[in-house]
Amino acid sequence: MQKDIEKNLRTLGPKEARVALSFREQGRAVVSASDVISLLENEATARKVIFNLRRKGWLARVGRGRYLFLPPEYGPENLGENNPLALASAVVEPAYIGWWSAASFHGFTTQKPVTITVATLRQASARMVEGNDVHFVKVVPRKFFGFKTYDVYGRAVTLSTPAKTLVDCIDRPDLAGGPTEVTRIAYGASLVVPPEELTEVALEMKSPATLQRLGFLADLVGWSWPSALRQRIRAAVPPSARTTFGRSARKPEDIGYVKAWGVIVHAAASDLLVDVPRTQKAPA
Numbered sequence: 110m111q112k113d114i115e116k117n118l119r120t121l122g123p124k125e126a127r128v129a130l131s132f133r134e135q136g137r138a139v140v141s142a143s144d145v146i147s148l149l150e151n152e153a154t155a156r157k158v159i160f161n162l163r164r165k166g167w168l169a170r171v172g173r174g175r176y177l178f179l180p181p182e183y184g185p186e187n188l189g190e191n192n193p194l195a196l197a198s199a200v201v202e203p204a205y206i207g208w209w210s211a212a213s214f215h216g217f218t219t220q221k222p223v224t225i226t227v228a229t230l231r232q233a234s235a236r237m238v239e240g241n242d243v244h245f246v247k248v249v250p251r252k253f254f255g256f257k258t259y260d261v262y263g264r265a266v267t268l269s270t271p272a273k274t275l276v277d278c279i280d281r282p283d284l285a286g287g288p289t290e291v292t293r294i295a296y297g298a299s300l301v302v303p304p305e306e307l308t309e310v311a312l313e314m315k316s317p318a319t320l321q322r323l324g325f326l327a328d329l330v331g332w333s334w335p336s337a338l339r340q341r342i343r344a345a346v347p348p349s350a351r352t353t354f355g356r357s358a359r360k361p362e363d364i365g366y367v368k369a370w371g372v373i374v375h376a377a378a379s380d381l382l383v384d385v386p387r388t389q390k391a392p393a
Contacts, residue, residue, distance in 0.1 A: 217297030
């Protein structure tokens, strides 16, 4: 590997090699144009070096003036669009990859969403990053929690935790493939997420509608919850609270009103459970 690195460095000009070595020694994952300008003390030279490092595969642009640093030790499978999560994660700070993208990463679904969805605290426009469609969603501060750093092909990527991923998907089904896909995600999460952890995360969201949908989906996919946890979730929902799950218009075959959780379900049980193993039972 060291020989490969030395070979790659020899393909760089003196200033390019200086920048690449400096960032590698610092262990930098994301760098900015201002970092290069500061290092070389000349903006025109720095812009030329950035152009050349991008052309030679050492930098990948992830935003205005922001670049993912791609030294050769990461290997070719981690460059450019081959590591879209790392690219998307580096565009805006602070941010975390969530919803359907995170559900796919955690193995809650076999679907691979085309768009990478990123939670942020400020508005940011959707963009193409090295050929990948990245969509940014501004969330309120109270919902901006429950994320950590994961290793994705040797890159540090910030994603929502398994428990927060499920809660986020239930909170925003439109960002997770819709009601049927969210039901599949709930089932996938039920196999690995401890109910105790999920309860704490769900309550921290302070959203009765999210708690109602969570309770309904847990029952629907046959998730076994300790009664004390179920009671905590239900107690946090005002008795008069009502929410919906499913399409906007009701059809005759729909589940309809679920009294236990105050949820009006505009979807048939057979449709919601189409991707859930048959061993799971629909609610009575």
